[in-house]
Each structure stands twice: as structure tokens, then as C-alpha cells.
Amino acid sequence: MKKLVIIGQGPAGISAALYAVRGGADVTVVxxxxxxxxxxxxxxxxxxxxxxISAKELILAGIAQAKNLGAHFIENEVxxxxxxxDGYDVKLGDGCSxxxxxxxxxxxxxxxxxxxxNIQRFEGSGVSYCAICDGFFFRGKKVAVIGNAAYALSEYNVLKNIIEDVTILSDGNIPSFDSPACNTKKIDRFEGNEHLESVVFSDGTSEHFDAAFIxxxxxxxxxxxxxxGLETDNGKIVTDYNCATNIPGIFAAGDCTKGLQQIAKAVYEGMIAGTQALKYLKSLG
Ligand SMILES: Cc1cc2nc3c(=O)[nH]c(=O)nc-3n(C[C@H](O)[C@H](O)[C@H](O)COP(=O)(O)OP(=O)(O)OC[C@H]3O[C@@H](n4cnc5c(N)ncnc54)[C@H](O)[C@@H]3O)c2cc1C
Structure with a gap:
């Protein structure tokens, strides 16, 4: 059977791991x-x-339970x-997958x-939340990535494959990496007419950019x-009663889907997602 990767070790991810691993799946929780x-x-x-019960005790007990049953754990950022x-590659912050x-x-x-x-004003008009989706539209232009850690570096690397002029703006934060060099000035606002044209910093200076990737x-x-390309609604992943998304083999559970943000709901959806993912993997042979 192909592997199951679960992103998240909260009540939803752990509950999914418990059901999937007990059903015979090879489970990695990252x-x-x-x-x-x-x-x-x-x-x-x-x-x-x-x-x-103490919240920390509850979550650590769940993790220990899943480990005892044979789930593998990796501490990393997706x-x-x-x-x-083979299905999917889950890309990690250290460049591995x-x-x-x-x-x-x-x-x-x-x-x-x-x-x-003005961040909302330029969403879809120069402000993007996905390098792999929108980078292509800015070939030959000058773009910024806003961020200071592994995810910003990952988006930078995606953009660098298609765009020459990419700068990371850390918005006043200390970058967690040495290279590439960042502009560390605090950002005040975005400016432009129909489309993003420049980033204005808190010190009053500004720099031209055609796009900013958050x-x-x-x-x-x-x-x-x-x-x-998963369907979302108000930032939440849209799922059916099987915790299945609109893409086969991708399931979602817990606070990242619609409904109450409570442990009981996360545990319930984790159970559904774990059992349905197992069923899906078995169907692949
Ligand atoms: C202060 C507070 C008090 C609460 N009190 C209660 C309560 O009394 N009762 C109750 O029922 N609920 C309570 N809740 C809500 C409850 O904590 C959540 O509903 C529950 O934790 C949701 O579980 P989850 O697994 O969906 O998400 P989470 O528990 O948030 O777990 C998310 C997991 O995803 C991981 N993750 C996120 N992004 C990435 C990434 N890019 N790469 C890798 N890993 C990633 C995180 O590291 C984490 O492991 C409280 C919440 C808060 C904040």
C-alpha cells in the first residue's frame, strides 16, 4: 500500500493517524x-x-499513543x-519531500x-498567496516575497526558477536564513492604481514591485x-461527509475545515479522514 502523510499533530491529525495505522497504513505525521x-x-x-486535563498533557498523550501504534513522526514545516x-509529494521546509x-x-x-x-485592495492585482500558481504571470517583472522563514525561502526558490528579479522583504523581522540577502525594512503599505506598483516602507522610502507574494x-x-487547487470557503477547506476534498486522495480534518473549532469535532473528523484515506489507499492496490 502507498504511504499516508498527515500534516499536523493536533487532535485531528493524531486521531486520523490512530485509525489509519491500526487499519494497516504506513503513516507519517509531519x-x-x-x-x-x-x-x-x-x-x-x-x-x-x-x-x-492539561491541554499539553492531552496532546502529548495522543502523540505517544500514535507512536506506540507505529505511526512515524517528523518535526518539520510543510x-x-x-x-x-506516485500521487503526491509533500514539500518540507528543509527542501526534502x-x-x-x-x-x-x-x-x-x-x-x-x-x-x-492596502494588502486586501491589491489581492489578485499583484498581491498573491501562491508562487506556483501566480509566478508565471510575472515573468520578466520585478517581484517581492514577504516573509522571513522557511516558507518565504521556499516561495523564493519557486519564483527564482521563472523570474530573475526576486527580493525577499522580511518586514522588519530577522531572517532565519543567511542567503539570499533580504531587505529587512518594516513595510508600511502597498501602493498602485489598478495594480500593485510599489512597496512603501515605514522609513518613508519606497521600491517598485510588480507583485508581492505573501x-x-x-x-x-x-x-x-x-x-x-483545493476548494476553500472563507479560508476553510471544503470537504464532504467523508472529509474528502475536491481532489481524490486529499482529505482534511479539524479546525481547517468548516464548523466548530473544538477538540471533539477535530477528533471526529480525524477518525473519518483516517478511515477514508485508508480505504482510498487500499483501492489504489
Ligand atoms: C487558547 C485555546 C483554548 C482552547 N480551549 C479549548 C477547550 O477548552 N475545548 C476544546 O474542545 N477546544 C479548545 N480549543 C480549540 C482546540 O484547541 C482546537 O479545536 C483543536 O486543537 C483543533 O485541532 P486540529 O488538529 O484541527 O488543529 P491544531 O490542534 O491547531 O493542530 C494543527 C497542527 O498542524 C500543524 N501545522 C500547521 N501548519 C503546518 C505546516 N505548514 N507544516 C507542518 N505542520 C503544520 C501544527 O504544528 C499542529 O501540529 C482551544 C484553543 C485555544 C487556542
Whole structure:
């Protein structure tokens, strides 16, 4: 059977891993951190804990349970998912990739949209959230990537394959990489008429750019969906009652889909996504 890659080790990703691995799938969970529960204190509304439980304890117990059952874990950031001959290549922040027959996206809600003036005004008119989708339109032009970490570097590398003049703007943040050199000035706003024409910095200077690719923090559900062509609604991944997306072999569960943002819902959807991904992988032979 081909491999299952689960992106996220929150309640949705872990629940999916438990069901898929017990059903015989070769499961790899890749996650960058502990997700939303790392920010929570005590959980009092999840089934089975008479006096509540510490959020961290709950998530660490789930991870240990999945590991005991045979799921593999990789601590890394996912920068994209691409179609491949074998199904999908899950692209990691260190430049490596994981091959998968099916993928479950369980990345939670986080979406990093920087506070830059006029950003929404130029969305679709020079401001993009996906280098692989929109880079082609700016061949021969001058473009910026906004961000300072692995995801920004990954988007830079995608653009560099097709565009010569690409600059990373770290928006006042310290870059996590040495090369390429970045412009580290804080950004105040975007300017232009119909289309983005320049980036204005907080020190009053400005620089001409035909496009700005937003890649702050890490790729969330919205960015991963754009790259693959997954249907979204208000930033959430659209799924059916099987947690299936509009692309065969790609499932989604938890806070990154519509509905209540609660552990019980994430665990439920993880179970569905895990069992349905297993069924899908078996159908591939
Ligand atoms: C302060 C706070 C208190 C809460 N209290 C409660 C409560 O009392 N009861 C309750 O039911 N719910 C509570 N919640 C909500 C609950 O935490 C979420 O509904 C639940 O964690 C969602 O699970 P998830 O697996 O979908 O996402 P998350 O738990 O957010 O997990 C997302 C996972 O995806 C990973 N990830 C994201 N992007 C990437 C990427 N690009 N590459 C690799 N990995 C990635 C993260 O590292 C993480 O492992 C609370 C949330 C917060 C923030």
C-alpha cells in the first residue's frame, strides 16, 4: 500500500493517524509544533476527564499513543503539496519531500496575513498567496516575497526558477536564513492604481514591485489549498461527509475545515479522514 502523510499533530491529525495505522497504513505525521492546544491551559469539556486535563498533557498523550501504534513522526514545516507520478509529494521546509499516495491536511486555523496597508485592495492585482500558481504571470517583472522563514525561502526558490528579479522583504523581522540577502525594512503599505506598483516602507522610502507574494510564518490551510487547487470557503477547506476534498486522495480534518473549532469535532473528523484515506489507499492496490 502507498504511504499516508498527515500534516499536523493536533487532535485531528493524531486521531486520523490512530485509525489509519491500526487499519494497516504506513503513516507519517509531519508537524511543526503542538498546534492550538499548546496555547490552551486546562480542557474541561472533552470526554472522559472527570477533573479536566492539561491541554499539553492531552496532546502529548495522543502523540505517544500514535507512536506506540507505529505511526512515524517528523518535526518539520510543510511548504506545499504537489502532484507526482506516485500521487503526491509533500514539500518540507528543509527542501526534502515525502512521497504519499494520500494526504490528510490537519493544519488547524492559523493564517498569517501581515498588517500591511492596502494588502486586501491589491489581492489578485499583484498581491498573491501562491508562487506556483501566480509566478508565471510575472515573468520578466520585478517581484517581492514577504516573509522571513522557511516558507518565504521556499516561495523564493519557486519564483527564482521563472523570474530573475526576486527580493525577499522580511518586514522588519530577522531572517532565519543567511542567503539570499533580504531587505529587512518594516513595510508600511502597498501602493498602485489598478495594480500593485510599489512597496512603501515605514522609513518613508519606497521600491517598485510588480507583485508581492505573501509567505509570512508557515503555509496554512489556505496557502496549501491554493497550490493544489483545493476548494476553500472563507479560508476553510471544503470537504464532504467523508472529509474528502475536491481532489481524490486529499482529505482534511479539524479546525481547517468548516464548523466548530473544538477538540471533539477535530477528533471526529480525524477518525473519518483516517478511515477514508485508508480505504482510498487500499483501492489504489
Ligand atoms: C487558547 C485555546 C483554548 C482552547 N480551549 C479549548 C477547550 O477548552 N475545548 C476544546 O474542545 N477546544 C479548545 N480549543 C480549540 C482546540 O484547541 C482546537 O479545536 C483543536 O486543537 C483543533 O485541532 P486540529 O488538529 O484541527 O488543529 P491544531 O490542534 O491547531 O493542530 C494543527 C497542527 O498542524 C500543524 N501545522 C500547521 N501548519 C503546518 C505546516 N505548514 N507544516 C507542518 N505542520 C503544520 C501544527 O504544528 C499542529 O501540529 C482551544 C484553543 C485555544 C487556542
Amino acid at each position: 508537524a511543526k509544533d503542538l498546534g492550538a492546544l499548546a496555547k490552551a491551559d486546562k480542557i474541561e469539556n472533552y470526554y472522559g476527564f472527570e477533573h479536566g 511548504c506545499g503539496i504537489e502532484f507526482s507520478a 515525502l512521497s504519499a499516495g494520500a494526504v490528510i491536511i490537519a493544519v488547524g486555523t492559523s493564517r498569517n496575513v501581515p498588517k500591511i496597508g 509567505a509570512c510564518g508557515s503555509a496554512g490551510a489556505f496557502e496549501l489549498s491554493k497550490k493544489l
